[in-house]
Amino acid sequence: xxxxxxxxxxxxxxxxxxxxxxxxxxxxxxxxxxxxxxxxxxxxxxxxxxxxxxxxxxxxxxxxxxxxxxxxxxxxxxxxxxxxxxxxxxxxxxxxxxxxxxxxxxxxxxxxxxxxxxxxxxxxxxxxxxxxxxxxxxxxxxxxxxxxxxxxxxxxxxxxxxxxxxxxxxxxxxxxxxxxxxxxxxxxxxxxxxxxxxxxxxxxxxxxxxxxxxxxxxxxxxxxxxxxxxxxxxxxxxxxxxxxxxxxxxxxxxxxxxxxxxxxxxxxxxxxxxxxxxxxxxxxxxxxxxxxxxxxxxxxxxxxxxxxx
Amino acid sequence: xxxxxxxxxxxxxxxxxxxxxxxxxxxxxxxxxxxxxxxxxxxxxxxxxxxxxxxxxxxxxxxxxxxxxxxxxxxxxxxxxxxxxxxxxxxxxxxxxxxxxxxxxxxxxxxxxxxxxxxxxxxxxxxxxxxxxxxxxxxxxxxxxxxxxxxxxxxxxxxxxxxxxxxxxxxxxxxxxxxxxxxxxxxxxxxxxxxxxxxxxxxxxxxxxxxxxxxxxxxxxxxxxxxxxxxxxxxxxxxxxxxxxxxxxxxxxxxxxxxxxxxxxxxxxxxxxxxxxxxxxxxxxxxxxxxxxx
Numbered sequence: 001x002x003x004x005x006x007x008x009x010x011x012x013x014x015x016x017x018x019x020x021x022x023x024x025x026x027x028x029x030x031x032x033x034x035x036x037x038x039x040x041x042x043x044x045x046x047x048x049x050x051x052x053x054x055x056x057x058x059x060x061x062x063x064x065x066x067x068x069x070x071x072x073x074x075x076x077x078x079x080x081x082x083x084x085x086x087x088x089x090x091x092x093x094x095x096x097x098x099x100x101x102x103x104x105x106x107x108x109x110x111x112x113x114x115x116x117x118x119x120x121x122x123x124x125x126x127x128x129x130x131x132x133x134x135x136x137x138x139x140x141x142x143x144x145x146x147x148x149x150x151x152x153x154x155x156x157x158x159x160x161x162x163x164x165x166x167x168x169x170x171x172x173x174x175x176x177x178x179x180x181x182x183x184x185x186x187x188x189x190x191x192x193x194x195x196x197x198x199x200x201x202x203x204x205x206x207x208x209x210x211x212x213x214x215x216x217x218x219x220x221x222x223x224x225x226x227x228x229x230x231x232x233x234x235x236x237x238x239x240x241x242x243x244x245x246x247x248x249x250x251x252x253x254x255x256x257x258x259x260x261x262x263x264x265x266x267x268x269x270x271x272x273x274x275x276x277x278x279x280x281x282x283x284x285x286x287x288x289x290x291x292x293x294x295x296x297x298x299x300x301x302x303x304x305x306x307x308x309x
Numbered sequence: 310x311x312x313x314x315x316x317x318x319x320x321x322x323x324x325x326x327x328x329x330x331x332x333x334x335x336x337x338x339x340x341x342x343x344x345x346x347x348x349x350x351x352x353x354x355x356x357x358x359x360x361x362x363x364x365x366x367x368x369x370x371x372x373x374x375x376x377x378x379x380x381x382x383x384x385x386x387x388x389x390x391x392x393x394x395x396x397x398x399x400x401x402x403x404x405x406x407x408x409x410x411x412x413x414x415x416x417x418x419x420x421x422x423x424x425x426x427x428x429x430x431x432x433x434x435x436x437x438x439x440x441x442x443x444x445x446x447x448x449x450x451x452x453x454x455x456x457x458x459x460x461x462x463x464x465x466x467x468x469x470x471x472x473x474x475x476x477x478x479x480x481x482x483x484x485x486x487x488x489x490x491x492x493x494x495x496x497x498x499x500x501x502x503x504x505x506x507x508x509x510x511x512x513x514x515x516x517x518x519x520x521x522x523x524x525x526x527x528x529x530x531x532x533x534x535x536x537x538x539x540x541x542x543x544x545x546x547x548x549x550x551x552x553x554x555x556x557x558x559x560x561x562x563x564x565x566x567x568x569x570x571x572x573x574x575x576x577x578x579x580x581x582x583x584x585x586x587x588x589x590x591x592x593x594x595x596x597x598x599x600x601x602x603x
Binding site: 169173176177178179180181182184185188189191192193194195196197198199200206209303 | 365367385386387390391395396398402403404405406407411414415416418419420421423424425428429435438439442478479482
């Protein structure tokens, strides 16, 4: 029983992280039908940028106060991620806006390789995992339950909280605000939205910006939870988040969050209970994906694609 | 209805549009004054929708110019909307997964000010702007006769309501000129009459209206001025009476002797004044979309 609870918590922590990244995938896909494979790398760059903020910009005397250091790191990580995403959209994707879908997809893969190699080459010591400072309060809360104990780290609580709050704020923003409506309108019919006075470029850039900001924040959270960052994590978590977005239905905010938590839970529970253990946990994620796609090709909350008249 | 001021709201002069070797529009001139309803008729492929696309900035005319209140129209459709031209579509193009109210609010987009950051923090000015826009958009829904349907998804509305919602959405942009592309296509006589009343009340708001329609009875009973496009050229223009009697129009477009058209028009006028409940209308030919002109 305690093991199950412990694995549920681990799953939620991982799921929260994946959900934060998946939001960026799902929003960009929703608006321009581009699977932005470079989004995982934006997350990774966010992690490195927040580390750089800590190492090079935050004075020694501030580093011990987490409520100063952590927001500054999150700001630094998100800012660099946002700038990167804006440049990416402007120079890599916008020129290909009307090209066949395969062209921007391959460009995205290219951008992802460029980002990963650039960080590996130019960030000091990034050829191996770089240790990440323990900025946040480093407490482990232990509970006695039934037949054992479970522990929750303070960073784990922060991670779940941030991802849930992030998703709720985003959902409200999309449904209740002027720019959110513009984003949905552009996603549904870009030409008509333009004729109704919505500037498509501004709307698309905003989508990239929001996705990147969330990925940048996810980068910081990953760092303080795992206590190191590595250039390889962008690809790995990119794949997790992409799978989460597809599972939940690409284009759906709710779907990305639920997909993210589902993948986190499956990974930790399958690693514990299913045959093969942790070595096979990735297999079960994709088994789940395949099963869902067989019965609901549009994902859990996605809308079936309609051919436009 | 005569024009009140001499300066036209919208003036298209010598608009010519060439696609490759095809001249879709040739030297089309149109002047539209405040509070005027202009009908644009013509056979399929005459260039009516192409002309609309020139008026909304989707196409930049090969030659000639379109001027709105004396200024040349911007080339970006979003800017044209801001300048004051709004339109509806031949084949309905609502945002299907948004509610009726949200569709109208998207039309309001360019008249609202809140930027991305202000929306995030929900300050008092944001709340006020959002509330004002909602009030205005609910009024518009009421105006087109869709009150109480604001929470309904656009795709779930009946066909006639979808057409009206498109009009409400276009009106939300505070247009000086409203372009209606076949507003009564596929409508039954009752819905057509309701649409006629709606367009007349839009004129009362001081908005100039251009209507593309195949239903000649509808055009002749609604418009102050009618222009006939045939093969990209303006064949005849003038008051409904003049156009209706012109033999070239009858030959090129109507293909019927004038007495018959006259009879139809008279019948329509009589029907519109009386209750039109159990009239069995001849099945109107369903017009195929004018391919490639959207």
